Amino acid sequence: MLFVFLPPMMSRAGIVLDYSGDTFFANNPTAKAALEAAAADVNAAIDFSCLGVVTDDVITGTNGGSSVDFTFSKTYINPADGVTTQVPSTQIVAGQINVFAGARTFGGNTLGEGSAGGTGLGLGITDASDGSLAGAYANAEALEQHSRGGGPIVLSASGSFGGNSFAFNQGLHTGSIAFDDDSNWHFDHTTAVAAGLNDFYSVALHELLHVVGFGTSASWQSLISGTDYLGAEGIAANGGTGVGLADSSGHFAMGVMSPRISDGVLQEVAMDADITVGTRKYLTELDLAVMRDLGLKTVVASAVPEPSSLAFLALCGAAFCGRRRGLVT
Numbered sequence: 001m002l003f004v005f006l007p008p009m010m011s012r013a014g015i016v017l018d019y020s021g022d023t024f025f026a027n028n029p030t031a032k033a034a035l036e037a038a039a040a041d042v043n044a045a046i047d048f049s050c051l052g053v054v055t056d057d058v059i060t061g062t063n064g065g066s067s068v069d070f071t072f073s074k075t076y077i078n079p080a081d082g083v084t085t086q087v088p089s090t091q092i093v094a095g096q097i098n099v100f101a102g103a104r105t106f107g108g109n110t111l112g113e114g115s116a117g118g119t120g121l122g123l124g125i126t127d128a129s130d131g132s133l134a135g136a137y138a139n140a141e142a143l144e145q146h147s148r149g150g151g152p153i154v155l156s157a158s159g160s161f162g163g164n165s166f167a168f169n170q171g172l173h174t175g176s177i178a179f180d181d182d183s184n185w186h187f188d189h190t191t192a193v194a195a196g197l198n199d200f201y202s203v204a205l206h207e208l209l210h211v212v213g214f215g216t217s218a219s220w221q222s223l224i225s226g227t228d229y230l231g232a233e234g235i236a237a238n239g240g241t242g243v244g245l246a247d248s249s250g251h252f253a254m255g256v257m258s259p260r261i262s263d264g265v266l267q268e269v270a271m272d273a274d275i276t277v278g279t280r281k282y283l284t285e286l287d288l289a290v291m292r293d294l295g296l297k298t299v300v301a302s303a304v305p306e307p308s309s310l311a312f313l314a315l316c317g318a319a320f321c322g323r324r325r326g327l328v329t
């Protein structure tokens with residue numbers, strides 16, 4: 001008998017896109033390719049392997065005859081209609097974030113929307129005669145699984161019930177990304193952005209960083225003071241000073257510049273609140289510095305493949321295309 005020893009899978013799955021319920025991408029394969037390319041670039045630049053496995057919607061702590069249940073219901077914003085929707089199961093593979101993708105009609109100049117998932121928590125007690133021990137056991141297990149052991153804390157919850165107390169942190173689990181279905185899009189991420197069109201790849205990149213906590217997490221909020229971002233990695237990447245914010249919506253101020261990770265050329269960051277029509281943006285050092293502040297590792301720049309259409313950007317700078325800008329929320 002022949003035995004073959006296989007090395008362990010060294011997969012860094014990161015963002016995994018889910019198109020269930022979507023019709024937009026089914027009818028726009030070029031747009032889907034651009035979204036997939038943006039997700040691949042995020043997964044190449046950010047290491048999500050610290051995120052632990054989630055196996056249980058219901059976590060029960062027992063002690064003697066006492067029992068306490070924590071029942072989690074994870075939610076996401078359905079990209080097709082904007083309705084908060086419960087995830088069928090919160091089971092999540094280690095290192096993975098499940099992201100629902102779709103499109104709907106946004107008002108105004110809004111091009112897209114990215115959001116991290118939410119959490120509902122139900123608490124149940126069967127016989128609390130042990131004081132709070134059963135609850136403490138349940139809380140410890142809930143904290144271990146649903147914080148995912150690392151990365152951004154999306155939200156924190158604490159309180160008390162029936163003599164028990166709970167305090168847990170929700171990590172990244174599920175999110176959603178939605179695009180405006182009637183904007184003037186340039187879908188093809190392998191060609192230069194045509195004049196007068198909004199670049200789908202750039203908006204996808206921007207919204208995916210929101211999905212993984214940029215501007216959407218408790219960890220982000222903890223690093224904000226007034227209109228300044230004060231995360232240590234962000235300060236370091238910004239020449240030693242805090243980074244100005246656009247508003248309270250989780251964006252850098254318009255026009256903040258940083259070197260692209262692919263080639264070091266200065267570019268407006270991906271994570272300010274808008275994009276110049278007719279241009280494309282890629283990840284910059286400052287965008288990734290925030291992800292380190294949020295608890296994720298980032299991959300060295302040399303490991304990130306250079307985008308194939310980078311050369312076109314220089315041909316279509318902001319001055320050339322004007323400053324008519326589309327909002328990305």
Ligand SMILES: [Zn+2]
Nearest residue numbers: 251273328329
């Ligand atoms: Zn945004």
